[in-house]
Structures are given as C-alpha cells and as structure tokens.
Amino acid sequence: MYIARGLLRVLNDSIEYFDDIVCLQAGYYRAKSDEVKINPGIRIIPNPANSIIEIYSYKVNDNGGEIRIYNSIGECVYLAKTEIGVKLKSISTTNLSPGVYTVNTSFGECIYTDKLIIIR
Numbered sequence: 001m002y003i004a005r006g007l008l009r010v011l012n013d014s015i016e017y018f019d020d021i022v023c024l025q026a027g028y029y030r031a032k033s034d035e036v037k038i039n040p041g042i043r044i045i046p047n048p049a050n051s052i053i054e055i056y057s058y059k060v061n062d063n064g065g066e067i068r069i070y071n072s073i074g075e076c077v078y079l080a081k082t083e084i085g086v087k088l089k090s091i092s093t094t095n096l097s098p099g100v101y102t103v104n105t106s107f108g109e110c111i112y113t114d115k116l117i118i119i120r
Helices: 002-011 019-026
Strands: 036-038 042-045 052-061 066-070 076-081 085-092 099-107 110-118
Touching: 042 099, 042 110, 052 099, 066 085, 076 085
Parallel strands: 036 110
Antiparallel strands: 042 052, 052 085, 066 076, 066 099, 099 110
C-alpha cells in the first residue's frame, strides 16, 4: 500500500491520506493515543439523520472550537466553528449524500470523534 502511494505521489503530490479516520469508520482504533478520543465528549442527535443534526457536548464549551465532517474516503466535507455552551451546532445534512461520516470536534488539544450515518 505504501509503495502504491509513493508511486501515486509522483503523479499527484497534493493527495492527503487520513488513515486514522478511515480506520475509525471501520471500527479500528489505536489502543493508546493522546490525540484522538473515541466519543467521550460529543453526542449527535439524531443519528442516523435525515435532514438536520445537532451536536452537543457533555461539558460546557467555553472557548469555542471546530467541527469537521469527513466522508468515507477522508475528505473534509464540512468545517465550522463551534458555538459556546453545551449545544455546539445545528447542521443541515441535506447537501450530504447518504452514507457513513466521521465527525471530529476539537477543543484546544482534545479531539472528539463520533460516527454519523445519513439516510434518506
């Protein structure tokens, strides 16, 4: 796999790989990591979703942060700043195709990750 990526990089050096995100969507994660925590801090309602989701934090968000939604191949399809408080953001999912997405919410050095399923 790494040899193929090296050969592909000769043709197109702008491709970025997000192996952690793809592995998380498949249910694999690193046992010991200081950077990624598996869903201890956010909740997505409703999940699975159809047209709109709301992202909540289990603790009060005082400083703000970022919300990123990645598709199944690791492309960032949504990026926004979080709101201050427990309710971080209401997001319309009408422009997202049905499928499985990864939602990353970052506050300072902590990154919380959860899986989002879009159905129609």
